[in-house]
Amino acid sequence: MEVIILTGMSGSGKSVVADYLEDMGFFCVDNIPPQILVNLVRTFMHGQGGEGYGIKQLAFVIDVRSAEFFSGLEEALNELDELEIRCRVIFLDAKDEVLVSRYRQTRRNHPMGSNLPLSKAIAAERMLLAPILERADDYIDSSSFTLPQMRDYIYNLVGKYESIEQRLSILITSFGFKYGIPEDCDLIEDVRFVPNPYYDEELRELNGLDPAVRTKVLDNAVTQGYLQRLLDLLLYLMPHYVNEGKVRLTIGMGCTGGRHRSVAIAKALGERLREANLRVVVVHRDIGRDLLSQN
Numbered sequence: 001m002e003v004i005i006l007t008g009m010s011g012s013g014k015s016v017v018a019d020y021l022e023d024m025g026f027f028c029v030d031n032i033p034p035q036i037l038v039n040l041v042r043t044f045m046h047g048q049g050g051e052g053y054g055i056k057q058l059a060f061v062i063d064v065r066s067a068e069f070f071s072g073l074e075e076a077l078n079e080l081d082e083l084e085i086r087c088r089v090i091f092l093d094a095k096d097e098v099l100v101s102r103y104r105q106t107r108r109n110h111p112m113g114s115n116l117p118l119s120k121a122i123a124a125e126r127m128l129l130a131p132i133l134e135r136a137d138d139y140i141d142s143s144s145f146t147l148p149q150m151r152d153y154i155y156n157l158v159g160k161y162e163s164i165e166q167r168l169s170i171l172i173t174s175f176g177f178k179y180g181i182p183e184d185c186d187l188i189e190d191v192r193f194v195p196n197p198y199y200d201e202e203l204r205e206l207n208g209l210d211p212a213v214r215t216k217v218l219d220n221a222v223t224q225g226y227l228q229r230l231l232d233l234l235l236y237l238m239p240h241y242v243n244e245g246k247v248r249l250t251i252g253m254g255c256t257g258g259r260h261r262s263v264a265i266a267k268a269l270g271e272r273l274r275e276a277n278l279r280v281v282v283v284h285r286d287i288g289r290d291l292l293s294q295n
Helices: 014-023 034-046 069-082 096-106 117-135 147-158 209-216 221-244 261-273
Strands: 002-008 027-030 056-059 087-093 138-141 170-177 187-190 249-254 279-284
Touching: 002 069, 002 117, 014 147, 014 221, 027 034, 034 056, 069 087, 069 117, 069 261, 087 117, 087 147, 096 117, 096 279, 138 147, 170 221, 170 261, 209 221, 209 261, 221 249, 249 261, 261 279
Parallel strands: 002 056, 002 087, 027 056, 087 138, 170 249, 170 279, 187 249
Antiparallel strands: none
8 A cells, every 4th residue: 555645835736746646546635634544544455345445556635724734644644654554745845935926826815814914824834834844755845846847756756657658548449430439539540441351251250359350450461561650650659648748548449340450450559559568458349239230
């Protein structure tokens, strides 16, 4: 179980960082009272009936909005230590003038109270947070960070990715054009130029996962040339997608009925992307459609 406590000054960017952690696979809970922190961790560790929930990465945003902040958080961290759960405390900060500017832009009240001048509210919060700052494992001054820079910093600090491309989760969906184009695709590939195995009576009732169909589709020189060019294009684009902020890329691979060609090619593309050490899931939307309609 990996647990991150995200805390720090109001206006320092905790909500933005929480979004990045969520993109990285963390289950994030914002503004949680520290008193229930340990019970939540135990719940995710053991689950109902001892089966667990399959969630191994947790991130909790805890700050001065939470009731009884210090006494509850210090006790919770000590209990997690006793459970031998590694809890990483990340403290976000920014210069006073930057915090003042951000609050003036958003026109929101400071959580220390709207009856205090903003500069005094920030000073009071600093005093309140000082003991937690001493406990922090990581300190981030967000004063000069742009959003892309903050994203890259958090990925480098917390992530376990060997390359920038691994930040991207890739979903390849095979489909049949006769059943409609998937609505959520970023890229649509039309592979109806490949000879259709449907017209081979020995292959008609099979699908693109069967070796005979895969051989028929993939041994075609045009298919091989297409796959290599598509792979080269995707490997070129992926770091640019990541730099733009994309965390999920969905590719639709379509043929007429979504049973033979698109299935075989989607599977082959997924295998090649995995060989490039990328995170890929392949699904086949229409592989089980009525054979009578596959023509």
